[in-house]
Amino acid sequence: MEFTVERADFLKELTLSQGVVERKTTIPILSNILLEASEDSLQMTATDLELGIRSKCSAKVKKGGSTTVPAKKLFDYVRQLEDNEIKCKATEAAGSSALQVSCGRSKVRMPGLAKENFPVLPEFPGKLAVLPPAILTQMIKRTAFAISSEESRYTLNAAMMILKPETMTMVATDGHRLAYVETDPVVAKEGYEGVGGELRVLVPKKAMTELQRLLTDNPSEGGIEFGKDDNHLFFRVGTRLLICRMLSGQFPNYEAVMPKANDKIATIEQTSLAAAVRRVSLFSDERSHAIRLHLDNDELKIVSSGSESGESEETMAISYAGGPLQIGFNWQYLLEFLAAADSEKVQMEFKDEQSAGQIRPASEEKLRYRYVVMPMRI
Amino acid sequence: MWLKPARYSHVQDKSLYILVPNETYRNWYEQNFAELLDDAMRKLSLGVERIELICGEQTKTAPKQAKFDFDAPMAQFNPRYTFETFVVGRSNQFAHAAADAVARNPAKAYNPLFLYGGVGMGKTHLLQAIGQAILSNPEKKLRLAYVTTNQFLHEVINSLRYDRMISFHERYRNLDVLMVDDIQFVGGKERTQEELFHTFNALYEGQKQIVFTSDRPPKEIPDLEERLRSRFEWGLMADLQPPDLETKVAILMRKSELQSVRLPDEVALFMASKIHGNVRELEGSLTRLLAYCSLTATEITVGTAQQVLKSTLAAQERKITIESIQKVVADEFRLRVSDLMVKNNSKKIVYPRQIAMYLSRELAGASLPEIGRTFGGKHHTTVLHSIEKIKEGRLADKDLNKILHKLSGTLQ
Numbered sequence: 001m002e003f004t005v006e007r008a009d010f011l012k013e014l015t016l017s018q019g020v021v022e023r024k025t026t027i028p029i030l031s032n033i034l035l036e037a038s039e040d041s042l043q044m045t046a047t048d049l050e051l052g053i054r055s056k057c058s059a060k061v062k063k064g065g066s067t068t069v070p071a072k073k074l075f076d077y078v079r080q081l082e083d084n085e086i087k088c089k090a091t092e093a094a095g096s097s098a099l100q101v102s103c104g105r106s107k108v109r110m111p112g113l114a115k116e117n118f119p120v121l122p123e124f125p126g127k128l129a130v131l132p133p134a135i136l137t138q139m140i141k142r143t144a145f146a147i148s149s150e151e152s153r154y155t156l157n158a159a160m161m162i163l164k165p166e167t168m169t170m171v172a173t174d175g176h177r178l179a180y181v182e183t184d185p186v187v188a189k190e191g192y193e194g195v196g197g198e199l200r201v202l203v204p205k206k207a208m209t210e211l212q213r214l215l216t217d218n219p220s221e222g223g224i225e226f227g228k229d230d231n232h233l234f235f236r237v238g239t240r241l242l243i244c245r246m247l248s249g250q251f252p253n254y255e256a257v258m259p260k261a262n263d264k265i266a267t268i269e270q271t272s273l274a275a276a277v278r279r280v281s282l283f284s285d286e287r288s289h290a291i292r293l294h295l296d297n298d299e300l301k302i303v304s305s306g307s308e309s310g311e312s313e314e315t316m317a318i319s320y321a322g323g324p325l326q327i328g329f330n331w332q333y334l335l336e337f338l339a340a341a342d343s344e345k346v347q348m349e350f351k352d353e354q355s356a357g358q359i360r361p362a363s364e365e366k367l368r369y370r371y372v373v374m375p376m377r378i
Numbered sequence: 379m380w381l382k383p384a385r386y387s388h389v390q391d392k393s394l395y396i397l398v399p400n401e402t403y404r405n406w407y408e409q410n411f412a413e414l415l416d417d418a419m420r421k422l423s424l425g426v427e428r429i430e431l432i433c434g435e436q437t438k439t440a441p442k443q444a445k446f447d448f449d450a451p452m453a454q455f456n457p458r459y460t461f462e463t464f465v466v467g468r469s470n471q472f473a474h475a476a477a478d479a480v481a482r483n484p485a486k487a488y489n490p491l492f493l494y495g496g497v498g499m500g501k502t503h504l505l506q507a508i509g510q511a512i513l514s515n516p517e518k519k520l521r522l523a524y525v526t527t528n529q530f531l532h533e534v535i536n537s538l539r540y541d542r543m544i545s546f547h548e549r550y551r552n553l554d555v556l557m558v559d560d561i562q563f564v565g566g567k568e569r570t571q572e573e574l575f576h577t578f579n580a581l582y583e584g585q586k587q588i589v590f591t592s593d594r595p596p597k598e599i600p601d602l603e604e605r606l607r608s609r610f611e612w613g614l615m616a617d618l619q620p621p622d623l624e625t626k627v628a629i630l631m632r633k634s635e636l637q638s639v640r641l642p643d644e645v646a647l648f649m650a651s652k653i654h655g656n657v658r659e660l661e662g663s664l665t666r667l668l669a670y671c672s673l674t675a676t677e678i679t680v681g682t683a684q685q686v687l688k689s690t691l692a693a694q695e696r697k698i699t700i701e702s703i704q705k706v707v708a709d710e711f712r713l714r715v716s717d718l719m720v721k722n723n724s725k726k727i728v729y730p731r732q733i734a735m736y737l738s739r740e741l742a743g744a745s746l747p748e749i750g751r752t753f754g755g756k757h758h759t760t761v762l763h764s765i766e767k768i769k770e771g772r773l774a775d776k777d778l779n780k781i782l783h784k785l786s787g788t789l790q
Contacts, residue, residue, distance in 0.1 A: 152548045175445050257446040290441035330443055356446070374444040 001065025001090035003037040007081055007103065009057040010042075012217070014075040016240065017046035019210050020053045021071040033071035034118045035088070035099070038064040045121060046071055047243075051206050052121045053214075055240040065090055067112045069099045074110065081106055121243050124234050127225035128199070129163050132191030133237070135183060135366060136224060137215045139170045140208055142181045142340045142369055147205045148174030155249040158202035163226070165194040171254050177333045177373040178254055179340075187366045191223050201233055202251060207244040211235055214242060258372055259358050262349035264322025266295055267362055270346045273300075274338040276314040280304045281331040283312035289330040290376045295350075296324040304331075327353045328376035334359075337371045393428040394419065404431045455513075455524065459506035465632050467625025470500060473616035477504045477589075481511035484520060484555050484587035488614035490578075494592045495618030498656025501591040504618075505557055508589060512555055520554035527563040531570045538569070546573075551580040554587065561590040561610070566601035566776070575606055582609075600772070600779045626650035626660055633664055641678060648680045653690070663687050698789050700738045700752045706788050707734040710781070719754035733782065735761055736768035741789055 017033050025031055025048065034045040042059040045052065067090040078086065083104030090112070091098050097112045140159075148156035159172035166185040171178065183192065203211075215224075220238030227234035228246070235242040277291065284291050284304035294301040300318045305311040327350060338346070343361030350357045359371045384407070388395050398404050407415075408431065415429050461481070466474045473495070479487035493501050509524045525533075537546035550556065556577070564571055581588055592599065595617070596610035621629065627643075627650045634641035641664075649667075653660050670686045671678050708715045711730040718731050735753060738744045739761075746758035753761070772779045 152545050154542055154545055173446065176443055178446065252446070285441060288441040288443070328441060354444070356444075372446075374446060376441045376443050378441045 001035070001037050001067060002062040002088070003042055003059045004062070004085060004087050005042055005057065005059040007078065007084050007086050010086055011075075011078050013044050013055045013057050013240075014071070014078055016055060016210075016214065016217070017044060017053055017071055018075055019206075019213060020046045020048055020051050022048045023072065029068060029113050029117050030119075031070055031072065032068035032113055032118070033074060034066065034068045034115060036066040036115075037061045037088075045118070047119055047121060049119060050204065050245050051210060052119075052243040053210065053240065054121060054243070057239075066115045067097050067099055068115055068118050069110045069112045074101075077101065077108060122229060122232055122234075124225075124236055124241055125227050125229045127227050127236070129195050129226045130191070130193035130223040131168065131226055131235075132223055133215050133218055135168075135192070137212065138342075138367060139168070139181050139183075140212045140215075142367070143170045143172040143179040144205065144208045144212065145336045145340065146172040146174060146177055146179040146371075147208065149205070150174070155202060155247065155251050158204045158247050158251075159208055160251045160254075161201050161203050163195045163199040163201075165196060166192075168192065168194065171251070173252065173254060176330070177337075177371065178257060179337070180254065180258065180370040180372070182368045184364075184366050184368060193223070199228075200251075201228065202247040202249070203233065204244060204247055207233070207242065211237075211242055214240055257356065258370065259349065259351060259356050262351045262355070262358055264295070264320075264325055264350040266300065266318050266320040266322070266348045266350075267345055268300060268316070268318045268348065270338055270341060270343055272316060273346065274335060276302055276316055277331050277334050277338070280312045280314050281335070283309045284331055288376065289332050290328050290378055291331045291334075292326060292328045292378060294324075294326050295320050295322065297321070322350070325350055325353065327357065328378040329357070329373060330376060333373045337373070341369065341371075389426060392426055393430050394426045395430050395432055398431050407431055455506045455510050457510075459503045460510055461507045463632070463636070464500065464503055464507055465621075465625060465629045467621050467628065469619035469621045469625060470495075470504075473504060473618045476614055476616040477508050480587060480589060481508045484512055485585050489582065489585075490588035490590060490610065490613040492590050492592065492596065492610050492613065492615040493618065494595050494615065496593060496620065496656060498658030499618035499620065500657060501593075501618060502559055505559055505589060505591050509555070509557055512587075521552065522555040522557070523550065523553050524557040524559070526559045527561050527570075530558060530574070531563070531567055534570050534573050547577075550577045551584075553581060555589070556581055556586065557589045559591050560593070562592040562594055562599045564602065564606075565599045568603075571603050571606055575603070575609070578606075578609055588613075598773065600776060620654075621657060621660075623647075623650050626653070626657075629657060629660060630664055633661055634668065637668060639668055639672075639678075642680075645678055645680055645683050648683055649687070652687070659690070663690055666690075698741045700742050700744055700749065703737045703742060703785075703789060704734055704752075706785055707737065710785060719752075721754065732764040732768050733778075733785070735764045737782070737785060737789070739765050741786060 014033070021031055021033065023031070030048055036043045036045070037059060038061060040058055040061060041056050042061070043054065043056050045054045047053070081103045086101060086103045089100045091100060097114055099110045099112050101108050101110065143159050147159055151157070153175070156174055159170050162169040162171075166189065167183045169180070169182040171180050173179070183189075214235070214237045218237055222238070225236040227236070231246055233244045233246055280291050280302045281289070281304065283306050285306045291302060291304045294303065298318060298320055300316050300320070302314045303312070337359055341361050343363065345362035346359055347362045348357060348359050353375060354377070356372050356374050359373065361369055384396055384398050386396060398407060419426050419429060461478060464474060473493055476488055476491055477493065480491050493504055495501055506524070509522060512520055512522055533546060537543050564574060578588060590610060595615060596602065596607045599607070627646045630641060630646040630649055649660070649663060653663055667678065667683055667686050670676070671682060676682055704715050704718055707730050708718060713727070713730060717727055718734055720727070731753060735749050738749045739746075746761045749761045750756040750758050768778070772782055
């Protein structure tokens with residue numbers, strides 16, 4: 001294998017592989033990236049067996065072929081190279097393969113592992129749906145933070161994506177709070193090609209993060225092609241393909257926990273609420289992160305009392321007529337929502353101090369966003 | 379001034395806990411009153427050995443994050459299987475009473491409860507009735523799992539395969555009530571037994587209710603680890619016997635009532651006396667009779683019953699005799715029937731003979747002298763010895779157990 005590639009192009013694709021490759025893995029070849037050169041392009045593949053990414057960049061290929069080299073090392077090296085043109089050549093000697101990389105006056109020889117041991121990733125099986133990138137980005141932003149990182153209940157380590165003919169929905173929860181976002185069938189339809197019927201899939205947290213990364217650095221104009229085979233989900237973004245092993249299992253019945261009769265409604269300005277919560281949080285109990293909201297007569301009082309650090313209190317004018325209510329929350333859960341909400345005003349809907357509260361943007365256009373959070377007993 | 383705020387808190391492990399407002403008070407008490415208090419306590423001889431002071435602030439509970447109630451019960455119940463639809467007779471009243479007690483006071487009445495009885499005696503019915511009764515109490519909101527041993531086994535396998543043991547443990551060890559149906563199938567499945575053992579311990583220590591059903595007592599479950607067996611026998615074992623005639627009549631009446639059909643007394647009596655064996659068969663026969671009568675618009679009489687249930691009754695009539703047992707056993711071991719009766723103590727003969735004797739006792743219900751006579755004039759103690767030997771052997775010897783099952787299958 002021998003090829004020449006533009007440094008900027010090469011680096012961009014290598015960057016994308018970094019999130020997928022595991023730093024510490026028991027299978028050495030998984031820390032490698034697979035390079036395959038043919039015709040006029042270079043294809044790169046990285047995987048941790050759960051998630052894989054395959055991308056392409058144009059290259060002048062002198063001789064086709066393939067090899068695998070440590071992904072992190074190659075990335076770190078290419079990042080620090082100065083010249084624009086990088087020459088790569090794979091050498092095979094006495095059963096051990098190596099990659100020679102040269103660029104201007106720099107030169108390196110990296111030992112590689114034979115391609116045969118690299119896991120084979122499935123091919124894109126054809127698109128089932130087309131998802132608009134801008135909307136998808138927003139949806140991931142609004143839900144990904146609520147995915148659980150505890151391993152005890154594995155279906156919560158993923159967000160559920162529901163594709164319907166007209167709409168797309170994403171739900172994530174960790175058992176304490178739940179983020180739900182659905183596209184408006186009219187306004188957000190542009191660029192969306194749904195499936196016939198209904199398709200529910202679990203997208204693992206890592207896949208959500210990587211997908212978000214692919215979307216932020218997305219040179220192509222078109223939509224994201226979504227595909228699925230028996231065991232994998234596929235997201236094709238331009239020349240890049242994200243492949244993720246499907247999680248099977250029962251996502252909890254989230255509809256049952258979404259409040260239906262919360263009639264104590266407060267409307268609050270988002271930025272000032274976030275600022276107040278952030279200030280009060282400094283003096284909350286460090287282990288529980290508990291703060292208390294007191295609502296009464298167009299006024300919101302936010303109170304915290306950590307046993308050592310002191311007591312803090314904020315009051316703000318809101319619009320509220322639901323009668324006096326005291327309710328405790330984990331401030332992190334509130335702030336994470338406020339950071340994702342993107343709305344001038346938010347609406348908080350409560351029933352009583354023991355039932356889940358629902359928070360949502362006060363006005364919405366393309367997305368119907370609901371955030372349900374369980375209170376804290378204080 | 380110093381003593382006034384002190385309050386009695388509680389007594390635990392021979393220590394008396396006294397609640398004081400804060401750290402300062404505690405230090406002051408310890409420096410000034412400790413000996414005085416200890417002395418006083420000893421004189422009063424209340425069975426208290428130590429005095430501990432706790433600060434009031436410590437007892438304030440930490441804020442607790444509430445969780446979504448996703449954990450809908452892992453239980454699929456048949457709504458027909460409730461206590462109301464269970465017909466109680468002499469044969470099952472003990473098991474019914476035990477189940478009822480458990481349903482009323484989970485983990486307080488009998489723990490674990492082990493229900494056993496033959497096929498179609500109502501084990502699953504009782505088990506599901508317990509489950510539904512517990513779940514129908516909305517105040518308690520107990521977390522309950524009802525699984526068959528097979529489901530449990532598959533969950534163990536899948537958790538191992540996909541490396542999800544942690545989630546498995548979390549699921550089963552945070553329950554308030556665990557109900558496992560047909561536990562006899564756990565025999566020989568080592569890893570499942572191990573998981574069951576640990577789950578059992580975790581739940582039992584946490585004072586959670588556990589209920590098992592099995593088609594035989596723990597002692598007779600083959601390849602069951604001793605530590606599990608002893609745990610099964612730990613609580614209450616209740617058996618369900620085949621129903622007596624009156625109970626069978628009552629069952630028939632109740633079932634036909636549920637279908638809004640009046641079953642004449644003499645038909646019920648006829649069916650109850652003719653159909654031996656289990657309740658399921660009884661219900662099946664009833665369903666057939668009712669279906670026939672409603673489809674052909676005939677009246678339900680003893681005559682129609684006789685006609686409709688001819689084949690069932692014929693099979694029932696075929697009674698297991700010692701002769702038939704001898705024949706089947708001889709066939710199985712490639713012997714002649716007469717071989718079983720001669721005076722020959724070679725292992726080739728003795729072993730099948732013991733098996734045949736055992737089966738004669740178990741299946742034909744013959745008396746010991748009767749068995750002795752038909753097997754070539756053996757003394758009844760010889761017969762008893764043979765039967766005991768097979769009974770014990772069946773627990774340890776898998777192959778023997780298999781042969782016995784096969785033989786009794788052929789016979790019935």
